[in-house]
Structure formats: structure tokens, C-alpha cells
Amino acid sequence: MSTSLPPLVFAATHGSQSRHGSALRREARRGVFHRVHPGAYVSTADWMRLDPRQQHVLTVRAVLAGLSSSAVVSHASAVALHGLPSVDWPRGPVHVIDPSRDRMHVTDRVVRHPGPIDGQDVVEVDGLPVTNVARTAVDRSRTASFADGVLCVDAVLRRAAILAGCFASVARRDPTSAAGHRSRVEAVAEDARQLLVERLARAPGTRGLSTARRVALFATPWAENGGESLCRLALFELGTSEPEMQVEFFDGSGFVGRCDFVIGDAALEFDGKAKYDDEAIRAGKVPSAVVKAEKARERRLLRSGGVSVIGRCDADDVALRVPLARTLHDMHVPLRPRQNAKMWAPRQA
Incomplete structure (x- = not known):
């Protein structure tokens, strides 16, 4: 840094x-x-x-x-x-x-x-x-809260995929190449995850090991920033089924867009403040033009048949939980908090 x-x-x-x-x-x-x-x-x-x-x-x-x-x-x-x-x-x-x-x-x-x-x-x-980042992730996972551990390890897994060149190409614009891209990212992240799990197995003492293993298995390379990591944690706590992240959709004309979270046929977009306030991210567009472009993109996503409903949330919704829960309810996304541990445990140590 x-x-x-x-x-x-x-x-x-x-x-x-x-x-x-x-x-x-x-x-x-x-x-x-x-x-x-x-x-x-x-x-x-x-x-x-x-x-x-x-x-x-x-x-x-x-x-x-x-x-x-x-x-x-x-x-x-x-x-x-x-x-x-x-x-x-x-x-x-x-x-x-x-x-x-x-x-x-x-x-x-x-x-x-x-x-x-x-x-x-x-x-x-x-x-x-x-x-180094691997040792930092292990130490953080063992001594911090589950949320802070996930934030750290999410970023470490994503950095591993970036260093492997997974996000270097901008030519992924058909379903086949998109699927190949997902497989490469998952493979690199899984290798990085297993290295962390192996480090934990060799770590002295037992303090924080159980939480750290949960963090390593829960973490994902698909969170593009800390806000998306926290949103995924909120979805877990509210009891949704595990969402796919950064899913790319296509129609007859080609690439339509990428959604932050997809749960069944519902898409949830996490709106960071920078999307509308940061001039570099807006690429010279005024905020109203960004909003207009987003609405046009949503209409095309819905017409593509990939999703049937799109909801939006921001950092405040995620922090407070209740507004996010209301949005999910309006999207007809089932919430089953007591079952989330079973539903979100596809990986094995």
C-alpha cells in the first residue's frame, strides 16, 4: 500500500x-x-x-x-x-x-x-x-470478528485471482468464455483457500482456529470490495440461499450486464456511494445519466430472461439489516435464518 x-x-x-x-x-x-x-x-x-x-x-x-x-x-x-x-x-x-x-x-x-x-x-x-497477506489473513481470522475475517480473506482470495491474471482480459463477452472465466477464478481461489486451511492446521495453539476455518470456507473471490463482502454476510445472516456473485447475462445481441448477487431468479445490486459520487467511476457522466443508464440496463436484463426481478441496496441497508430484509421480501426471496448454516456449507476443509 x-x-x-x-x-x-x-x-x-x-x-x-x-x-x-x-x-x-x-x-x-x-x-x-x-x-x-x-x-x-x-x-x-x-x-x-x-x-x-x-x-x-x-x-x-x-x-x-x-x-x-x-x-x-x-x-x-x-x-x-x-x-x-x-x-x-x-x-x-x-x-x-x-x-x-x-x-x-x-x-x-x-x-x-x-x-x-x-x-x-x-x-x-x-x-x-x-x-505477508497470507499470514495476515490467518492472524486476522484467528483474532478478529467473523465479519472482519471474511472481509480480509475475501480480499486475499480476489488478489490471488488478480495476480493469476484472471481479471486481466476484457474480452469475456459470450456465455462460454464467461463460464471458463468463472472456473479459472474458482480454481485459483480454491488453491489459495487450501493454503490458508493448511496454514491453520499447522498453527500453534487452538485460539480462534474454529472461527478461522469457518472464515476460510465461507470466503469468496467474487466480492469486488468490502461493501459487497458485508452485503454477502448480511444475506447469510438473514437466511437467503447462497447467492452467485458477479453473474454475467447475455441475450441475442450479446453481453447484457453483470449482477452483484443472484439468488434464484432474483438479482440484488449493491450500490456503493462511489457509483454516483466518484467522477472517475462515472466516466464523465452526470449522476442523472448514470441512473438513466442503469435503468436501461435493468430493462434489458429483465427482457433477457436471466432474472425476473431486480432489487437494490446500499451500505446503510446492509448495516441496518431491516431495510435489506424488506427489499428481499419484496423480491420474494425466502429468508430462513435457522437453516443458513446448512445451506451455505458446500466446501469441506
Whole structure:
């Protein structure tokens, strides 16, 4: 993850008790500087311009400056460094694996997980030593919520498919090539999934292993972003049958469109805010033109016979659940929450 972060100013550069250190503390009290970590400061104006993920990454830099060179950024902090999705970007302590420790050490600012760590599990991200995405996914799945684990592993499976070139071609515009594309993505993702499952089988201790295995089996490479991962989780909790994702439809004239979720003959589209607010995604179109194009696409999808009803939801619907449930009810999608564990268990560890 490459980010343009503002420079940190360290009091220790001139001695914490020097005039320079005293001046930094004085400017922090006045609000000119923000104290990122004891002895590490940044301009308050620069700090306020950063989003929560960037603020955490800058905090990681400040913390690592005072730790042993063997410490490796891990867990939630590695998620931030790799640019993986999270339910809530890290706002708490920085997580590292410290090979010099034999037990976890927790403070308000730093969580030091005990080592050792295999050198093959370490990569460099923006000059910092970080657990690679596979190790990060395993650690995240074992220690975070089920939702955060799924968000992370969904992204890791999709990245594996991207690295394998599965999404490089834009020529998939007939049913045969679309089916071949799905098979390739699923095969690559399954290989990546099995590597995670094998890692879990070798992982020391038992803490979080059951949840992590569920995450690995539940995850999909078809979620294009964290919002779609959360929407799929919501569908699971509401009790729909397992949806197909990113399904491509065709008619006599060729490619019609791709639907985010297809449950039986019902299609559900997840509308991220960027679709209407981001100029790059709108490709120069005004929002009203985007809406008009969407309606024309929906009419053609319905005429194609691939789906009989199309519903839409957004991040608020997913977070609140009830609006999403109402949309699904209006689409005549059955909801059976008590059966979802059986219906969504096609994979085996």
C-alpha cells in the first residue's frame, strides 16, 4: 500500500529534554502539532487530512521507530498496511510480532505478539516489515470478528485471482468464455483457500482456529470490495440461499450486464456511494445519466430472461439489516435464518 504520508518529527532527534523536545511538547499543547506516539509528532493540519487507515499507518511508523528491528507489523496493523478491507479501520494499538518475546504484552499503544516468525512470512510495505497477506489473513481470522475475517480473506482470495491474471482480459463477452472465466477464478481461489486451511492446521495453539476455518470456507473471490463482502454476510445472516456473485447475462445481441448477487431468479445490486459520487467511476457522466443508464440496463436484463426481478441496496441497508430484509421480501426471496448454516456449507476443509 503506497500512501503519501506527512513526515514525523521525533523529539529524540535532539534529545527528549532538549529545547527542540520542549518546543514540540509546547506546540502540541497549543494544537499546532499532534502527538502520534510519545516522542513522535506531526503537524495537526496534516494529521486531520488523513483518513483513519492512514492515521493508523503513520502511528505504525512512529511505534516501529522505537522498537527492535526484529519487530514485524502484524494483525490489524498489517491489514491497514496491505490496504485490505476492515469493518472499522484500526483506531486502537499497533500490533507487531516480536520474536524476542515468549508471551503477549499489551499496552494502550502497542500489542506485542510473541514470535518466532518465518522470514518467508515477512514482506516490505512502504519500507516497513509486515506479515505477508497470507499470514495476515490467518492472524486476522484467528483474532478478529467473523465479519472482519471474511472481509480480509475475501480480499486475499480476489488478489490471488488478480495476480493469476484472471481479471486481466476484457474480452469475456459470450456465455462460454464467461463460464471458463468463472472456473479459472474458482480454481485459483480454491488453491489459495487450501493454503490458508493448511496454514491453520499447522498453527500453534487452538485460539480462534474454529472461527478461522469457518472464515476460510465461507470466503469468496467474487466480492469486488468490502461493501459487497458485508452485503454477502448480511444475506447469510438473514437466511437467503447462497447467492452467485458477479453473474454475467447475455441475450441475442450479446453481453447484457453483470449482477452483484443472484439468488434464484432474483438479482440484488449493491450500490456503493462511489457509483454516483466518484467522477472517475462515472466516466464523465452526470449522476442523472448514470441512473438513466442503469435503468436501461435493468430493462434489458429483465427482457433477457436471466432474472425476473431486480432489487437494490446500499451500505446503510446492509448495516441496518431491516431495510435489506424488506427489499428481499419484496423480491420474494425466502429468508430462513435457522437453516443458513446448512445451506451455505458446500466446501469441506
